[in-house]
Amino acid sequence: KAGVTQTPRYLIKTRGQQVTLSCSPISGHRSVSWYQQTPGQGLQFLFEYFSETQRNKGNFPGRFSGRQFSNSRSEMNVSTLELGDSALYLCASSFGVPYNEQFFGPGTRLTVL
Amino acid sequence: DAKTTQPPSMDCAEGRAANLPCNHSTISGNEYVYWYRQIHSQGPQYIIHGLKNNETNEMASLIITEDRKSSTLILPHATLRDTAVYYCIAPGSGNQFYFGTGTSLTVIP
Numbered sequence: 001k002a003g004v005t006q007t008p009r010y011l012i013k014t015r016g017q018q019v020t021l022s023c024s025p026i027s028g029h030r031s032v033s034w035y036q037q038t039p040g041q042g043l044q045f046l047f048e049y050f051s052e053t054q055r056n057k058g059n060f061p062g063r064f065s066g067r068q069f070s071n072s073r074s075e076m077n078v079s080t081l082e083l084g085d086s087a088l089y090l091c092a093s094s095f096g097v098p099y100n101e102q103f104f105g106p107g108t109r110l111t112v113l
Numbered sequence: 114d115a116k117t118t119q120p121p122s123m124d125c126a127e128g129r130a131a132n133l134p135c136n137h138s139t140i141s142g143n144e145y146v147y148w149y150r151q152i153h154s155q156g157p158q159y160i161i162h163g164l165k166n167n168e169t170n171e172m173a174s175l176i177i178t179e180d181r182k183s184s185t186l187i188l189p190h191a192t193l194r195d196t197a198v199y200y201c202i203a204p205g206s207g208n209q210f211y212f213g214t215g216t217s218l219t220v221i222p
Contacts, residue, residue, distance in 0.1 A: 044212075045210060100162075102159065104157045107155075
């Protein structure tokens with residue numbers, strides 16, 4: 001069974017631009033969660049989608065948004081990029097409650113210049 | 114979501130058992146405990162999870178105290194490839210996995 005895939009793997013943007021990251025979950029998984037990882041803040045939860053609905057949201061500004069499609073694929077968007085948005089963005093999928101084991105993708109490394 | 118506390122770092126000799134503790138004293142009766150690890154710059158890897166009984170799989174064993182206020186992840190025969198940051202998480206009824214700072218395990222040859 002294929003694992004979680006994320007595209008692109010690496011991305012360089014400049015301040016003020018916007019970016020869209022994509023995540024394809026493991027087949028059959030309906031829950032997709034997004035995380036941001038930086039050296040200073042560690043792994044931080046962004047949001048979770050289940051059956052196309054945002055079910056949980058972390059403490060991030062509105063510039064960070066996401067969506068999930070009917071095939072469970074998910075995208076996250078960051079608008080008006082700031083230097084501090086440079087991070088590894090990780091996507092994880094799971095079947096959903098009660099089978100909450102999350103399986104992570106390799107991440108997208110975003111660099112904002 | 115229960116708060117978890119882990120030591121920041123540990124060393125273990127190669128071939129020996131690595132015992133990684135986690136305190137989750139505020140855990141509620143229906144909250145599972147999950148363990149993940151992350152090798153540098155890779156996505157976290159699921160290891161094991163449990164509710165109240167001890168669990169074992171091909172990677173590790175999870176020992177949960179009877180009062181469920183703490184648990185220990187055991188890697189029975191640590192190898193150099195087990196060097197990673199290990200996270201203990203108690204996500205609660207939702208699906209919000211809050212990763213703390215974890216324990217940085219170094220396996221020494």
